[in-house]
Amino acid sequence: MINNKGQSLLEVIVALAIFALISATMVSLSTGGFVSMNVGGEQTEAQALAGEGVEAVRAIRDRAWNELTFTTSSVATSTGQWIFSGENTTAQLDNYFRTISFDSVCRDVSNNIVACPGLYTDAQTKKVTSQIDWPVRNTTNTVKQVTYLTNWDALNWVQTNWLGGSGQSVWSDITKYFSDDGNVNASTTGNLQLKYTPSSGCGPMIWDFSNQYSYSYDNSKIEVVGGFGQLKDIGSCSGTTSTCATLTSQSSCQALAGCSWTPSYASTNPTINNFFSYTPSQISYWSGFSETAVPNGGVIYYQLSNDDGVSWKYWNGSAWVTSTLATNYNTSSTINTNIITFPTSTKKMMFKVFLVSDGNNLVKLDQVQIDCSQIYDWDFETPASYNYPTTTIIVSSSMAQLNNLGSTSVCSGTTTVCSTIVSSTNCTTAGCSWSAGGDTTYATTSPSISSVISLSLPTTTFYKWTRFIETATTNGGSISYQLSNNDGTTWQFWNGSAWATAGAENYNSASVVNTNINTFATSTGKLMYKAFLTSNGTQLVQLDNIQVWWQETTGVSSYATLGSVISSAYNLSDISPVSVISWTPDLSACSNCSIKFQIRTASNNGGVPGTWSPWYGVNGADDYFIDYRGSIIPKVLNWNQWVQYQAWLLGDGNSTPILNDVTVYYK
Incomplete structure (x- = not known):
C-alpha cells in the first residue's frame, strides 16, 4: 500500500513555484513591451523631426539656392518661412537636438559623384544631412536623414556672343554688351579674347630713316637716302658753257666738263615726321629722347605729338604746351630732360624734326630714339607682402622702418586712426599726439x-x-x-x-x-x-x-595682358535671388592665363536699373569669381531685379584666354 502522506503539501509548493515563475515572466514581458513601445515612439518622432529638417532646407533651397552656404546649422521659422539659424547652431526640440550639416559634392571627369576633392566641386549640388540626437538612459540615440539637393529649377541668363560690340546699356541684342576697356577682341563669333596688338612694346623705339615711306616730308627740300633724313641739295650748276646753268643735279653738273656745282640747302626750316605714332600697349613714362645726327654747323629741333599729329607740343621752360609759332620747338637735349613729363594718356608718340640750315649746312639726321619705360612700386602698404624680422623692423603707414627697441612710445588722440600709427613721424594727423617712451634705440645688426x-x-x-x-x-x-x-x-x-x-x-x-x-x-x-x-x-x-x-623689346606683336568687359544690364523680371555663375573658358593656348568675373545687382527704377551694388566676388565686395565650373553668388545680392557681370581676361602677353560663354543662374 502506497503511503501518500505529505503529497498534497508538496503539490501546493510546486504549484506556487510554477505560478511565481509564470507571473514574473508575464510582468517582465509586459514591462519590456511598454519600454519597446516607448523607444519605438521616440524613434518615430526622431525620424519625423529629421525629415522635417530636410524639408525645411528644401524650402529654403526653393526660395534661394545661395542661402545654402553653411557647414552646419539648425533651422527655425520666421515670418511664416524656414530660415537658417546660423553657423554651428543646434536646435533643441523638447528632448531632441537637431543639427543640419552641408557637404560639398565633388564630381569626376564623367560628372559622376566621387569623394572630394574629385575633379571639381559642383556648385549646383549639396549633400544635406539632418541629424536628431536624444538621450536614452545612459546613452544617446541618433537618427539621420541624408539627401542630395540641386539647384534644378534655376532660370539662367546666358551670353555666348559679343560680336555686336559695346554700347548697349540694357540687354536686348544677345550679341552686345555695355562697355569694355579697349583691350578685348570680340570680332570672332562665339568668343571673347584679349586684343592682339601688333604695335611695339614699351622700350627703346628707333627710327633709322632706312625706309622713306615711313616718313612725311617735302621731297623738294628733304630726302631720305642712305639711312639719313637730310636736307636735299638744291644748289646750282655754273661753268664755262651755257649748258651748265640748265643742269639741276650735282651728278649731271660734275659730269660735264667746264661745269661746277655749288651746294645749297633750304633755309626755311623744312620738317620731316614719322607717318605713324609709336603706340606701346602699356606705358608708365616716356623716359628718353636722343638723336644721332651730323648737323654740319646747322641745328635740329623737335616738336612732339600725342594725338597722331593733330597738334604739336614743345617744352616752354615749365610745361608741355601746344605750339603756336613756327619756332616753338626744342633741341633733343631739352626734350630728353623733360620727356618724362610728356603726357602718356593716349600711349602715342610722334615727332616732327626741323632741319635748320643757313643754306650752306647739309643737316643730316641718322637716327631718333624714344624710350618708353614701365615702372613697379613697392610701397609698403601691405605688411604681408614683405619678409622681415618683426622685432627689429616694422611696416606701417606705407613705410618700412627700424623698430624702436627702447621703451614704448604711443600715438594717441581723438580719432581712432591715432592708435594705429606707430611712429612719431606719422603721428601728425589732426587730433593725434605722440608720447615718447624712454630711451630710443634701434637694431645695429642691419636687419x-x-x-x-x-x-x-x-x-x-x-x-x-x-x-x-x-x-x-x-x-x-x-x-x-x-x-x-x-x-x-x-x-x-x-x-x-x-x-x-x-x-x-x-x-x-x-x-x-x-x-x-x-x-x-x-x-x-x-x-x-x-x-x-x-x-x-x-x-x-x-x-x-x-x-x-x-x-x-619693341617691334614685337603681343596680346594685351588685361582686358575687361561689362555686360548689358539684364532684367530678371521681378525681385529675384541670384544663385550661381559659371562660364566656359579656353586656356589651351595660354597656360598662364585666367578669366575671372564679378557680379552686381540693382533694384528696378521705372524699367531701368536703380542704384547698383558694389561689384562682388565669391568672398564679398571687390573680390572675384575664379572657378569657371561654378561659384555661389553671395546672397547679399539677392532680391533685386537687375543683374550685370564684369569679365576680366588676364593674359601673359604671348597668347590669350578665350571666353566662350557665361551663365548667371537665378530664380
Whole structure:
C-alpha cells in the first residue's frame, strides 16, 4: 500500500513555484513591451523631426539656392518661412537636438559623384544631412536623414556672343554688351579674347630713316637716302658753257666738263615726321629722347605729338604746351630732360624734326630714339607682402622702418586712426599726439626686408631693367641692397665690374644699383630685392618706396595682358535671388592665363536699373569669381531685379584666354 502522506503539501509548493515563475515572466514581458513601445515612439518622432529638417532646407533651397552656404546649422521659422539659424547652431526640440550639416559634392571627369576633392566641386549640388540626437538612459540615440539637393529649377541668363560690340546699356541684342576697356577682341563669333596688338612694346623705339615711306616730308627740300633724313641739295650748276646753268643735279653738273656745282640747302626750316605714332600697349613714362645726327654747323629741333599729329607740343621752360609759332620747338637735349613729363594718356608718340640750315649746312639726321619705360612700386602698404624680422623692423603707414627697441612710445588722440600709427613721424594727423617712451634705440645688426613675391615679366618681350630708385629717410644711417632673379634662392651685388653672388655683407647703395641695373640678368624676367637698414642704434632708418623701371623689346606683336568687359544690364523680371555663375573658358593656348568675373545687382527704377551694388566676388565686395565650373553668388545680392557681370581676361602677353560663354543662374 502506497503511503501518500505529505503529497498534497508538496503539490501546493510546486504549484506556487510554477505560478511565481509564470507571473514574473508575464510582468517582465509586459514591462519590456511598454519600454519597446516607448523607444519605438521616440524613434518615430526622431525620424519625423529629421525629415522635417530636410524639408525645411528644401524650402529654403526653393526660395534661394545661395542661402545654402553653411557647414552646419539648425533651422527655425520666421515670418511664416524656414530660415537658417546660423553657423554651428543646434536646435533643441523638447528632448531632441537637431543639427543640419552641408557637404560639398565633388564630381569626376564623367560628372559622376566621387569623394572630394574629385575633379571639381559642383556648385549646383549639396549633400544635406539632418541629424536628431536624444538621450536614452545612459546613452544617446541618433537618427539621420541624408539627401542630395540641386539647384534644378534655376532660370539662367546666358551670353555666348559679343560680336555686336559695346554700347548697349540694357540687354536686348544677345550679341552686345555695355562697355569694355579697349583691350578685348570680340570680332570672332562665339568668343571673347584679349586684343592682339601688333604695335611695339614699351622700350627703346628707333627710327633709322632706312625706309622713306615711313616718313612725311617735302621731297623738294628733304630726302631720305642712305639711312639719313637730310636736307636735299638744291644748289646750282655754273661753268664755262651755257649748258651748265640748265643742269639741276650735282651728278649731271660734275659730269660735264667746264661745269661746277655749288651746294645749297633750304633755309626755311623744312620738317620731316614719322607717318605713324609709336603706340606701346602699356606705358608708365616716356623716359628718353636722343638723336644721332651730323648737323654740319646747322641745328635740329623737335616738336612732339600725342594725338597722331593733330597738334604739336614743345617744352616752354615749365610745361608741355601746344605750339603756336613756327619756332616753338626744342633741341633733343631739352626734350630728353623733360620727356618724362610728356603726357602718356593716349600711349602715342610722334615727332616732327626741323632741319635748320643757313643754306650752306647739309643737316643730316641718322637716327631718333624714344624710350618708353614701365615702372613697379613697392610701397609698403601691405605688411604681408614683405619678409622681415618683426622685432627689429616694422611696416606701417606705407613705410618700412627700424623698430624702436627702447621703451614704448604711443600715438594717441581723438580719432581712432591715432592708435594705429606707430611712429612719431606719422603721428601728425589732426587730433593725434605722440608720447615718447624712454630711451630710443634701434637694431645695429642691419636687419633686412624683402618682397615676398618677385616682380615677374614675360621673358619674350622683356628687354632690360633701366632704373632703381629709393625714397627714404636715413637720418644718418644707410640702406643697402642685394638683388635676386630667382625668387630669392640666391642674391647678387655689384662687385665693381659685374653682378656676383653676395655674401652676408655684400650689398650696394641704391645709387650703385641704379647705375648698374641695366646689366642685371634678364633671362628669367624676375626681380626681387633685399634692403638692409643700417643704424648705429640712434638713427631711425625709414624706407618709403622702392621703384624699378624696365623696358620691353619693341617691334614685337603681343596680346594685351588685361582686358575687361561689362555686360548689358539684364532684367530678371521681378525681385529675384541670384544663385550661381559659371562660364566656359579656353586656356589651351595660354597656360598662364585666367578669366575671372564679378557680379552686381540693382533694384528696378521705372524699367531701368536703380542704384547698383558694389561689384562682388565669391568672398564679398571687390573680390572675384575664379572657378569657371561654378561659384555661389553671395546672397547679399539677392532680391533685386537687375543683374550685370564684369569679365576680366588676364593674359601673359604671348597668347590669350578665350571666353566662350557665361551663365548667371537665378530664380
